[in-house]
Amino acid sequence: xxxxxxxxxxxxxxxxxxxxxxxxxxxxxxxxxxxxxxxxxxxxxxxxxxxxxxxxxxxxxxxxxxxxxxxxxxxxxxxxxxxxxxxxxxxxxxxxxxxxxxxxxxxxxxxxxxxxxxxxxxxxxxxxxxxxxxxxxxxxxxxxxxxxxxxxxxxxxxxxxxxxxxxxxxxxxxxxxxxxxxxxxxxxxxxxxxxxxxxxxxxxxxxxxxxxxxxxxxxxxxxxxxxxxxxxxxxxxxxxxxxxxxxxxxxxxxxxxxxxxxxxxxxxxxxxxxxxxxxxxxxxxxxxxxxxxxxxxxxxxxxxxxxxxxxxxxxxxxxxxxxxxxxxxxxxxxxxxxxxxxxxxxxxxxxxxxxxxxxxxxxxxxxxxxxxxxxxxxxxxxxxxxxxxxxxxxxxxxxxxxxxxxxxxxxxxxxxxxxxxxxxxxxxxxx
Numbered sequence: 001x002x003x004x005x006x007x008x009x010x011x012x013x014x015x016x017x018x019x020x021x022x023x024x025x026x027x028x029x030x031x032x033x034x035x036x037x038x039x040x041x042x043x044x045x046x047x048x049x050x051x052x053x054x055x056x057x058x059x060x061x062x063x064x065x066x067x068x069x070x071x072x073x074x075x076x077x078x079x080x081x082x083x084x085x086x087x088x089x090x091x092x093x094x095x096x097x098x099x100x101x102x103x104x105x106x107x108x109x110x111x112x113x114x115x116x117x118x119x120x121x122x123x124x125x126x127x128x129x130x131x132x133x134x135x136x137x138x139x140x141x142x143x144x145x146x147x148x149x150x151x152x153x154x155x156x157x158x159x160x161x162x163x164x165x166x167x168x169x170x171x172x173x174x175x176x177x178x179x180x181x182x183x184x185x186x187x188x189x190x191x192x193x194x195x196x197x198x199x200x201x202x203x204x205x206x207x208x209x210x211x212x213x214x215x216x217x218x219x220x221x222x223x224x225x226x227x228x229x230x231x232x233x234x235x236x237x238x239x240x241x242x243x244x245x246x247x248x249x250x251x252x253x254x255x256x257x258x259x260x261x262x263x264x265x266x267x268x269x270x271x272x273x274x275x276x277x278x279x280x281x282x283x284x285x286x287x288x289x290x291x292x293x294x295x296x297x298x299x300x301x302x303x304x305x306x307x308x309x310x311x312x313x314x315x316x317x318x319x320x321x322x323x324x325x326x327x328x329x330x331x332x333x334x335x336x337x338x339x340x341x342x343x344x345x346x347x348x349x350x351x352x353x354x355x356x357x358x359x360x361x362x363x364x365x366x367x368x369x370x371x372x373x374x375x376x377x378x379x380x381x382x383x384x385x386x387x388x389x390x391x392x393x394x395x396x397x398x399x400x401x402x403x404x405x406x407x408x409x410x411x412x413x414x415x416x417x418x419x420x421x422x423x424x425x426x427x428x429x430x431x
Contacts, residue, residue, distance in 0.1 A: 002276050002296050007265075007305040010314055022209070029213040033188040040194035047185040054160040059196045061162055061178035069167035078168060081132065084357050085172050088140045091359035095378040096144060107394025113385045116146035117223075119198065120381060121190035122175070123205035124166060126155035126182050132169035133355055137362050138205050138376065139173035145381035150175050151200065153190060155182025183207075187214035191222045204376060206363060225380050229367035230259035230299075233351055234320035234340075236311045239268030241326045241347055246271070247278035249324060249350050254295035255288040261299040263318065265311040272302045312336050319370040322351045341370045396425055 035043040041059065049055050070078075101111040122138040125131055135152060142150050152175050154166055162180050170178055179197055181189060187207075193199030203215060204225035215224045233253040237246055250262035266272055279296060286292050305311040308327055315323055319339035327333065330345040337343050341364030342354055355362045363376035390398075399418045406414035 002279055002300045002302055004272055004276060004302045004304065007303055007310055007314065010265075010301075010303050010317070025209055025213050026217075029184045029210055029217060032184045032210075033191075033214060033217055036185050036188035036194065037192045040189075041196050044181050044185055044189055044194060044197075047183065048156065048181060051183055052155050053158045054156055056156065056160050056180060059179050059181055061167065061180060065162075066167050066171055066178070069162070069164040070171055072164045073168040077165070078172075080357075081136070081165075081169055081172050084133070085136050085140060085169075087357060087359035088136055088361070089144065089359075092141045092144050092361070092378050095141070097379065097382065105394065107391035107397075109387075109389040111387050113387070114382050115385055116148065117201050117381050117383055118148045119200040119202075120147050120150055121200040121203045122150065122152045123182075123186060123190075123203060123207050123211060124152055124154040125205075125207050125211070126157070126163075127208070130163040130165055132163075132165040133362065134205060135166060135169035135175070136173050139170065139175050141361065141376060141378045142204075142381045143174045145378045147381050149177070149198065149200075151177045151179060151190070151198065153179045153181050153186040153197075155186075156180035182211075184210045184214035187211060187218060191218035202381070204363065204380060225363065225376055226365055226369065226373060228363075228365075230261065231256040232261045232263075232318075232321040232366055233324065234263045234265065234315050234318055234322070235324040235326060236308065236315055237264060237266045237268075237271060237324075237326040238308055238328060239266070239271050240328060241271060243271060243274035243278045244282075245347065245350070246275045246326065247282050249352075250275075250279065250296070250300065251282055251286060251292050252350065252352055253322065254292040254300065255286060256291075256295075258291050258294035259299065260295045261320075262296060263301050263303065263320070265303040265305055265314045267305050267308055267311060269304055272304050276302060308333065309336070315340065319365075319368045321364045321366045321370065322354070324349070324351060339368075339371045341365045341375055392425070395421060 044059060045056055097114045099111065099113045103109055120142050124134045139150055152170050154162055156162055160180065162178060167178060187203060189197040190200045190203050200222060202223040206228045212227050216227050231253050233250060235246055235249060246264060250264060253260050254262045264275055283289055283293055303314055305314060312333060315337065316339045321341045323337060323340035324344045325333060326347050334345065342360060344351055344354060354360055361375045361377060365373040399422050403415040403418040
């Protein structure tokens with residue numbers, strides 16, 4: 001049964017969810033990374049047999065396999081994938097940044113270039129479920145950014161096959177290469193390269209604790225999007241919401257992982273009790289009941305707040321991955337939400353619309369990092385380079401200030417690089 005607590009106890013209760021560092025995971029991942037660095041493909045084949053239970057003849061999903069998988073996917077689901085992909089493209093097109101140039105000061109040109117990251121690796125989880133939505137959410141922004149090579153790595157099933165739905169989504173999104181390898185070993189392969197897998201410049205995508213730890217350890221060798229923790233949902237609701245809907249939305253995240261968190265904050269004790277009861281009813285019918293029950297009982301909670309404003313304060317303190325605002329006039333409160341990965345407004349905008357179809361990205365900051373980080377976007381797949389040009393006249397006009405600034409910092413070599421150009425050049429233009 002989910003715990004019901006008062007608002008005043010919220011901080012202490014939520015603090016119990018702190019994720020502690022597990023040295024055994026760190027050590028195991030370090031060993032995997034070193035093995036892949038040293039032994040390349042051989043290590044990947046070995047780990048795939050050990051962890052995924054299949055002996056592969058190739059790490060690469062061939063063009064023929066892609067075509068066959070695409071044909072096996074039913075037409076209605078392909079239609080859904082196409083519509084979802086276009087919704088995602090339409091949202092993310094508005095994030096595309098453009099280079100700029102400044103010429104306002106005579107003789108001075110300043111500019112910024114927006115440059116796509118050339119090689120990116122997208123990790124798509126496997127295991128207890130297949131996630132074609134993750135392919136779309138990660139690959140489409142990369143494609144819009146103009147990345148030259150987009151590779152997907154994902155764990156194979158026991159027969160060595162990648163799920164057809166993953167392959168179909170990759171084809172629709174414009175992925176260049178698919179590799180059947182998962183876990184920390186996939187992250188290592190993307191970061192350092194092997195005989196088959198090309199080294200990338202950035203790795204994005206969610207995964208289990210081993211994948212997250214691998215991303216942490218290779219950061220610096222490559223860029224990463226974020227270190228994602230277990231999934232979270234926090235629902236802020238007044239007493240007018242349907243408890244059946246609220247409970248279903250909480251379970252939509254609880255079924256992800258035993259470590260996931262589902263939280264309701266409400267100003268209605270009546271709703272709180274009704275949702276607690278409804279959770280029990282729906283859990284009994286849920287196919288992933290064992291996972292969801294562990295999540296609800298260990299990490300879930302219902303918080304009774306004195307007002308919706310206080311409920312929003314609680315939401316900002318938690319800084320959840322997903323925040324549903326199930327209240328009358330939700331747009332009235334939107335600007336008060338300061339910390340959330342993605343906000344879902346109203347009683348008919350369940351988090352699932354964001355996972356699959358609406359168009360906003362579902363790769364989101366977790367574990368309170370929404371306080372300072374953002375959803376995956378086109379920005380994650382570009383870098384910026386700046387440039388400066390001074391004419392001789394413009395430089396001599398500003399050189400004395402530049403030299404004086406450098407001297408004030410005690411960097412006489414910097415000052416000298418300006419002064420040597422002043423000497424013998426400075427006439428009326430420096431006065």
